[in-house]
Amino acid sequence: MAVERILVSEDAATLIDKLKASHGELMFHQSGGCCDGSSPMCFVKGEFKTGESDICLGEICGCEFYMSRDQFEYWKHTQLILEVTPGRGSSFSLEIPLGVRFYIRSRLFTDAELEALAS
Helix, strand or coil, X not given: CCCCCEEECHHHHHHHHHHHHHHCXXXXXXXXXXXXXXXXXXXXXXXXXXXXXXXXEEEECCEEEEEXXXXXXXXXXXXXXXXXXXXXXXXXXXXXXXXXXXEEEEEECCHHHHHXXXX
């Protein structure tokens, strides 16, 4: 059973494609309290410096999605779904000038999914 830690909604995928057309390769980082609380932020690939304290949860639409190791400890039992909604966030994320913002929806993994992730 293949289990993904990060998924993307259709609307968010459409927005990512639009941002990629304007900015090139992208990356995401789930902030842990800076700027916009714990909102996912979209950057031009390499514009946000990741390090040993960050974990790559996977790729969405060809974009790596990172989260700090400390925050991952709180979220490791959940699958994250990247969504988009109208409204202006207060982050440095690329979508903000378009009048929309990314947000995360989550659901708990089942025991079988957690077991698959562990193997």
